[in-house]
Amino acid sequence: MRLQILERAADWPLVLPLFEGRIPAGFPSPAEDYAEVPLDLNEFLVQNKAATFLMRVDGDSMKDAGILDGDLLVVDRAAKPGSGSVVVVAVNGEYTVKRLRRTAEGVWLDPANARFQPMRVATDEELHIFGVVKHAIHTLR
Amino acid sequence: MNGEIFGLIDGNNFYCSCERVFRPDLEGVPVIVLSNNDGCAVSRSNEAKALGIKMGDPEFKLRELIKRENVRVFSSNYALYGDISRRVVETLTSMVPAVETYSIDESFLNLTEFRSRDLVEMGRELRERVLTWTGIPTCVGIAPTKTLAKLGNFLAKKRPQFCGVCDLRAATARAELLPSVPVEEVWGIGAASTAKLQKLGVATAADLAALEPEQARSLLTVTGGRVVYELRGISCLALDLLEPTRKGIAVTRSFGNPIFTWQSMSEAIASYATRAAEKMRRHKVEAAHLLVFIHTSPFAEGPRYSNSVSGRFMEATNDTAEVVGLALRLGARLWRDGYRYAKAGVVMTELLPETMRQPSLWSDLDREKRAKLWRVVDSLNADLGRDSVRLLSAGPTAAPWKLRASHRSPRWTTRWDELPKACAK
Numbered sequence: 001m002r003l004q005i006l007e008r009a010a011d012w013p014l015v016l017p018l019f020e021g022r023i024p025a026g027f028p029s030p031a032e033d034y035a036e037v038p039l040d041l042n043e044f045l046v047q048n049k050a051a052t053f054l055m056r057v058d059g060d061s062m063k064d065a066g067i068l069d070g071d072l073l074v075v076d077r078a079a080k081p082g083s084g085s086v087v088v089v090a091v092n093g094e095y096t097v098k099r100l101r102r103t104a105e106g107v108w109l110d111p112a113n114a115r116f117q118p119m120r121v122a123t124d125e126e127l128h129i130f131g132v133v134k135h136a137i138h139t140l141r
Numbered sequence: 142m143n144g145e146i147f148g149l150i151d152g153n154n155f156y157c158s159c160e161r162v163f164r165p166d167l168e169g170v171p172v173i174v175l176s177n178n179d180g181c182a183v184s185r186s187n188e189a190k191a192l193g194i195k196m197g198d199p200e201f202k203l204r205e206l207i208k209r210e211n212v213r214v215f216s217s218n219y220a221l222y223g224d225i226s227r228r229v230v231e232t233l234t235s236m237v238p239a240v241e242t243y244s245i246d247e248s249f250l251n252l253t254e255f256r257s258r259d260l261v262e263m264g265r266e267l268r269e270r271v272l273t274w275t276g277i278p279t280c281v282g283i284a285p286t287k288t289l290a291k292l293g294n295f296l297a298k299k300r301p302q303f304c305g306v307c308d309l310r311a312a313t314a315r316a317e318l319l320p321s322v323p324v325e326e327v328w329g330i331g332a333a334s335t336a337k338l339q340k341l342g343v344a345t346a347a348d349l350a351a352l353e354p355e356q357a358r359s360l361l362t363v364t365g366g367r368v369v370y371e372l373r374g375i376s377c378l379a380l381d382l383l384e385p386t387r388k389g390i391a392v393t394r395s396f397g398n399p400i401f402t403w404q405s406m407s408e409a410i411a412s413y414a415t416r417a418a419e420k421m422r423r424h425k426v427e428a429a430h431l432l433v434f435i436h437t438s439p440f441a442e443g444p445r446y447s448n449s450v451s452g453r454f455m456e457a458t459n460d461t462a463e464v465v466g467l468a469l470r471l472g473a474r475l476w477r478d479g480y481r482y483a484k485a486g487v488v489m490t491e492l493l494p495e496t497m498r499q500p501s502l503w504s505d506l507d508r509e510k511r512a513k514l515w516r517v518v519d520s521l522n523a524d525l526g527r528d529s530v531r532l533l534s535a536g537p538t539a540a541p542w543k544l545r546a547s548h549r550s551p552r553w554t555t556r557w558d559e560l561p562k563a564c565a566k
Contacts, residue, residue, distance in 0.1 A: 050231035051274035053554060059565035073563055078274050088563050093166030096564040111565075128165060130276075 045135055051078035053131065055088060055095070062086070062097050065112035072137040073097065079132035090128035091119065097133060145376050146260065146310065148237070148250035149282045149290040150267060152229065153298065155246035156184035159225045160215050162276040163553045163561040171212040175200055178395050179216050179545045216546035224554040228275045236267055241380045247294075249287055251380045264306035284309040287378045288371035291328040292319075292346060312374065319347035319372070329368050334361050346372060390428070392416045393486025396542040399438070400482040406435065407469055408536025412528075413487040414461070414468035415535050421459035421489060422519060425496075428489035429457040431464065433471040438483035446480045457493050460511050461518070464489070465532055526556075 046052045055073040065086060067073070073088070081087050083102040088095050089109060098109035098119070107127055109119040121127050152158055156174040161167045171188035175181065181199045182189075192210055194203060200214075207214055226245045233240050239251035250267075252260055264281035271279050282293025289309045296318060297307035309315050325335040327346050337360055343349050349357070350372035358366030367377045392413040400406050410433060421428060434449035450471045454463065468487050518530045528538050551559035 048274070050228040050235070054560050055563040056560045057565050058562040061565040067565065069565070072560075075563075077276070090165035091564075093168075094564050095163070095165060095561065128168075130165075 045074050045137075047134070048076055048078045051131070052076050052134075055097075057097060057136070061111040061113045061116045062099075063113050065099060066138075067097060067112070067133075067136045068138055070139075072139070073133050074135040074137065075131040076134050077131035079134065081129050081132050086133040088130040088133060090130065095130055100129075144285050144374075145379075146252040146256060147284055147287050147290040147376075147380070148252045148260075148264065148267075149243075149247060149287070149294040150233065150250065150264075150271070150279050151247040151294055151298075152226075153278045153280060154184050154186050155226075155277070156215075156217065156222055157186040157189075158277050159218070159222050160213075160550055161186075162225065164550075167213055171210060172215070173203075173207075173212055174215045174217055175548070177217060177546075178397060179547060180395075183217070214548050216549040218549050218552065220552040220555045221550065225275055225277060229271055229277055229279075232271050232274045233267065236263075236270065239380055249290065249380055252283065260310075261306050261308050264308075265304075268305050279305070281306045282309065283307070285374045286371040286376040287380075288328045288368055289315070289374065292322060292326070292372075295322065295326055315350075315374065316347075319350060320345050322346040324349050327368060327372065329364050330361075334365065337361065389488055389490040389492065390417050390420045390424070390426075391486060391488040392420070393434075393484065393488070395484045396482065397545040398541045399441075400485075400542050401480075403473070403476050403478075405536070405540065405542050406476060406482060406485065407472060407534065408540055409485050409542050410435075410468050410472040410487060411465045411532060412535040413485065414465040415528075415531060417487050417489050418459050418461040418464040418515075419519065419522075421464075421492070422515060425494060426492040427457035427459045427495055428464075429454055429491035429493065430489070431467050431471065432488040432490065433468050433475060433486070434488075435472065435475050435482055435485045437480050441481065441483065443481055444479070446477055446482075448475045450474055457491070459495070459515075460508075461515060461532060462511075465534060469534065 053075050055075055057067055057069055057071045057073060060069045063069075067086070075088050079085075081100050083100060085100050086097065087100050088097055089100075090096075091098075091109070099112060101108040101110050101118075105120075107121040107124065109121060111118065157172045160172055160174065169188065170186075171192055171194075172186040173182045173189045173194060174184040176183045179200055181197050182194055182203065183196070185194050185196070189212055192206060192212070194206070194212070203212070206212065222245055230240060230242050230248055233248055233250065237250045237252065237255075241249040243249055252263070255263060260283050264283060268279050268281060271277055280294055280297040282290045282295070282297055283306070284290040284293050293307040293309040297303045297305050300307075309318065322345055324330055324338055324343055324345055325332070327349060330338070330349070338344075338349065341360075343352060350369060352369055354366045354369045357369045361368070370377050394409075394413065396409065400409065430451060430453050432449055432451035434447070436447035437443070437445045439445070452467055452471050454467060458464065472485075521530045522528065528535070551561075553559060553561050
């Protein structure tokens with residue numbers, strides 16, 4: 001049998017008809033030409049997937065910053081903590097959530113609740129920051 | 142120099158470092174992670190190494206030391222290590238496009254395109270970024286071949302003067318350092334090869350590099366010849382970027398407690414077969430062939446028995462019910478009363494991509510419908526936790542033959558109900 005190459009398959013524009021789901025028999029949807037990808041909350045909440053971790057708040061020492069007991073924290077380890085950042089930081093071998101404040105006298109870890117006291121950290125070396133809190137997600141129950 | 146440049150980056154005491162990510166209290170104290178079934182130490186923090194704990198030390202031998210020195214002991218938490226490993230690779234990819242994930246804690250990098258940069262500085266930046274983003278300390282080896290990159294990584298880890306990055310690109314650096322590396326530390330040189338080499342007086346990496354490649358090949362097969370070239374700076378191994386197609390999927394485990402009854406054995410086989418079917422679906426492959434083995438402990442007292450049997454499916458499948466069904470029929474043929482069984486396994490071979498599924502000729506099973514069923518089961522189990530929906534033949538979730546993992550830390554990053562706490566008290 002002799003075969004003759006007529007055309008290379010790779011040269012064709014390979015367009016396959018896509019019939020997914022039901023084809024409405026009536027008038028075509030006017031929205032069809034404006035179809036976009038639905039919004040994804042990850043896009044809003046997570047800048048850096050590799051460096052983002054979730055944590056659960058235990059306690060109300062940050063309530064005046066809008067961070068309540070049981071809230072979900074989106075913590076970014078890649079973000080640079082600056083004065084005023086809410087951070088997750090190791091205090092006495094435990095991760096706690098505080099607001100970082102740098103002053104001439106040193107570094108402070110502030111709560112956001114009058115019942116709690118600010119904490120002074122002598123040097124940056126003693127400051128073990130896990131990451132910067134980018135969002136606190138509060139679920140209404 | 143115009144050849145390739147490879148990097149090897151790996152996590153220091155990786156499992157222990159993963160345990161520390163969410164436990165700042167574990168910083169500076171001895172930590173060990175035990176193997177499957179809490180058998181022996183498979184990862185040790187530097188503090189634990191300093192106490193003299195060796196790789197593979199059985200847990201029962203360490204008990205006294207653990208108590209006296211307050212060593213923190215963990216069961217393997219693969220959910221955590223796998224997630225952190227993925228994050229490390231993702232972090233590396235943000236700086237280097239060509240990354241080959243070699244194992245859970247090691248990646249090869251192709252650094253050739255960064256030739257004009259200060260690569261030692263780049264190695265430092267990589268370490269810094271992985272530490273900041275994921276919390277994992279690492280070391281980096283840089284060299285013209287993969288074997289030398291591995292060696293550089295070894296030196297970076299063992300010798301503080303390198304500050305975590307060892308560059309073996311220069312022949313002078315290799316001439317200086319290779320004589321100080323024992324030959325068994327060379328990638329690909331195992332215990333048997335080491336014994337053969339030592340008889341010839343080949344004791345160091347430098348001795349091996351000086352060996353005639355022909356002689357190395359006759360002594361250590363093709364690999365040996367390749368190792369010699371690689372140690373001389375001639376690259377024989379390229380970066381393996383494609384995930385190799387799986388040849389087989391094996392689920393084999395030692396039991397938490399020995400098994401005496403077919404009831405327990407059948408539950409074990411059914412649950413390993415379940416896991417194998419899940420793995421196949423995850424990799425979108427089907428198997429045509431299945432092997433089951435069971436055996437007693439080679440170390441324990443008493444009568445010994447070890448046997449395996451294999452069978453073939455009518456058509457390739459990854460349907461849990463079919464895989465479990467065949468595995469149990471085969472297992473029943475192996476079973477003999479009167480032994481203390483220590484281990485069993487289910488091995489799937491002759492794998493084919495799901496897309497090559499043939500229309501059914503033999504069975505009246507509606508394969509599309511069944512595939513849909515298992516997709517639903519998989520997604521339920523993903524949401525509710527492994528084995529929430531399972532075949533009854535796989536037995537209870539807390540059966541005594543199941544692995545011991547009594548010191549497992551929470552799955553911090555993969556379970557909603559095990560998230561780490563941020564204290565606000």
